[in-house]
Amino acid sequence: MREIRLVEACHICDIAEIERLCFGEPWSEKALELLLRDGNFGVTVLEEGVPVSYVGVISAVPEGEITNVATHPDFRRRGIAGELLEFLKKEAADRGIDSLYLEVRRSNEAAKSLYEKSGFSVIGERKGFYKNPKEDAVLMGWRKE
Numbered sequence: 536m537r538e539i540r541l542v543e544a545c546h547i548c549d550i551a552e553i554e555r556l557c558f559g560e561p562w563s564e565k566a567l568e569l570l571l572r573d574g575n576f577g578v579t580v581l582e583e584g585v586p587v588s589y590v591g592v593i594s595a596v597p598e599g600e601i602t603n604v605a606t607h608p609d610f611r612r613r614g615i616a617g618e619l620l621e622f623l624k625k626e627a628a629d630r631g632i633d634s635l636y637l638e639v640r641r642s643n644e645a646a647k648s649l650y651e652k653s654g655f656s657v658i659g660e661r662k663g664f665y666k667n668p669k670e671d672a673v674l675m676g677w678r679k680e
């Protein structure tokens with residue numbers, strides 16, 4: 536059974552594992568705990584009670600910065616990240632956040648396509664933003680209508 540929930544402390548261990556599977560410089564459990572305080576939040580999709588995808592948001596009402604979006608490799612191309620971002624936009628609006636921003640590697644066509652389908656558009660670039668390997672970031676944003 537698939538469910539969508541706000542990230543809680545009990546999800547952090549599984550989300551850290553998703554980070555390790557998805558990124559060269561994964562967020563640690565300690566770093567992910569930032570999503571549990573100061574108005575920040577995360578949303579996770581659970582399959583049979585286990586997180587398989589998540590998104591994190593650093594909140595600075597009325598803006599929010601998306602830290603990462605990741606789906607466990609075994610659960611990709613099932614519409615999970617798309618569902619996650621739809622839920623995220625409603626949750627953000629409920630919290631008084633009317634615009635969301637994120638950076639994405641220029642070469643990450645899967646993520647850019649996901650964000651465009653979810654209503655984000657390109658608003659700028661950051662030269663040499665990423666390391667290991669070095670790459671420009673594309674800055675994308677979403678604004679509540």
Ligand SMILES: CC(C)(COP(=O)(O)OP(=O)(O)OC[C@H]1O[C@@H](n2cnc3c(N)ncnc32)[C@H](O)[C@@H]1OP(=O)(O)O)[C@@H](O)C(=O)NCCC(=O)NCCS
Pocket residue numbers: 557588603604605606607610611612613614615616617618638639640643644645646648649650652
């Ligand atoms: C990007 C990512 C989060 C997508 O997760 P997902 O759950 O597989 O995404 P969905 O199944 O909801 O796909 C939604 C849309 O994203 C795009 N997309 C997802 N995977 C794609 C791929 N491999 N190639 C091209 N487009 C892709 C498509 O537009 C897709 O819509 P479609 O299925 O109708 O074509 C996942 O590939 C991932 O975790 N990648 C590694 C981590 C990462 O790069 N995160 C982004 C950091 S900025």
